[in-house]
Amino acid sequence: MSAKILQKTAFFALFLMFFPAFGAEAKVYIDITSPGRQMLIAIEEFEGPDGAEISDVIRDDLGFTGFFVFPDKDAFIEKPGQPFDRSNWAPLGVEAVVKGKVKTEDEKITASVYLYEVNESRVILGKEYRSKKEFIRTMAHAAANDIYRELTGEEGVFRSKIGFVLKEGDSQRLCIMDWDGHNIKKLGIKSSSLLSPHWSDDASKLIYSSERGRRWGIYRLDFGSMEEELLYEDTGTSIAGDFFPGGEEFAFSSSKAGSPDIHVYNIAKRKSIRLTRDMGIEVSPSVSPDGNTIAYISDSGGTPQVYTIDKFGYNRKRVTYDGAYNTSPSWSPKGSLIIYSGRHEGKNQIFTIRPDGTDRRLLTDKGNNEDPSFSPNGRFVSFTSDRDGKKGVYIMRSDGEGVRRITPKDTEASAPRWSQK
């Protein structure tokens, strides 16, 4: 009797020895689904040439999410170059530490980045990044994405871009920049009037509306070939809307039939299909992430409001009933929200609403705010605002917090669109 119990006990003990990590590996360091708690994380200045630039980018990226707070650098006990020691960080209440080392060789830069968890003194991430020197910020953003993913379980968006329109004298210029406003690149496309660019879902192409010689056309810029192509031009005004997933079709508004209506254009087949047939104005089509529903603006009810329709032109539904002037709708990446600009107390403000018309929320309250669109993870929003004088591109968290201008103060910029990658 006792031998059997001993056997069973021994077996059980052995069992426990080989499976010690029940649940320990699937750790959630910060639960971003229940907001409120912020993680105290120390980002040490990276050693080596330009090291500080990388650690600064990582800190700015993580900081903007609103999930992290940083202790005062002056309180750090451990210095860059010293090995990680839990006892240097635990007294400060720090929960995680990022340390790094940079080496340069010719035009290449190599960064070794380490993420430590203080409580259990573990290395969560130890990774080496290599790139050409001119892409140092891209590399830092890649590290920030990896750190963010390790700590939250969610993909970071720090390598995403924002396309926008910059005013240059009497003309307008198509540009793109990093999500944080750095590396503004003018795309060599300029015209007297240019409207908001729309990204393909793989971020390889942009379509936009441009007026040249008193004619509006829809053009596409392909980043692979770096060539601009006129995709669509007809009588009336053609205004580009979103690509469909896959980039083979796009929605647009055209007044070729007498009144602005929503159409879908198939690029390879060079064919357009008309989706709406009202006598009024139908404009600004935004395609849902699964490609099945189009949100757009119609004044068929008397005032401009947000409607949805399926991609075949059926099941039209009105979404907004509050406010006398609602425009520029855009879908959230998961398809759960539509963000738009609505006239509120005399100015344009940004709202979100569910596609079924419930849970309308006001996100902004200063100046005029227009052209909202979401970041790839749905956590941030880019928009145009004139709250500081000249129109500029701003970003904020999707709850309306953390508003910051990302285009230079002395420039006039508008029509931002966040890439989906």
Added chain:
Amino acid sequence: MRKLLILLVVLLMAAGCSKKAVKTGTKLDTSPDKTAAKTVDSSELIDEKLSDKNLSKVKSAESAGALLENKDVIFSDVFFDYDSYDLRSDSVSALASLSNWLVKTKSRVVIEGHCDERGTNEYNLALSDKRAAAVQQYLISSGVPLWRLQTVSYGEEKPQCFEKSEKCWSLNRRAHPVILGDNNK
């Protein structure tokens, strides 16, 4: 008693094995994951493509030829109410002189539609399209053939004044006729 002892032993072993407790000062495995050296993905392609020397090579599609304006003849603008594309009664008389002249001289005209800055750019572009279309429709119904009429909308993109006042806004809510030169006959 024995059973209790065994249970205790089991529990102790379990406690000892459930955590990889590392003592402070222990050497951590910090060798970085070298397999993560960057491979090219489309984001990186964009960064590479956007280097300044590549950008200067962007091939822009050709633009449509500009239409020649006849600047000797000017007709007055036609104005609209806020968020409206209906022709006002005061506009009709102004348009009558334009349509008479067009019928008589067989000239061509482009009607530009404009808006004040208050709406959003795309909606305003569509609204100004309707304004230009409303004028075009009036001209057709008063005898000007369609082929001599063109419209273009500018939304809020080309205002004629910039103040944030009702006076300026009302001046921007307009349709502006542009007579075309001889070359386009």
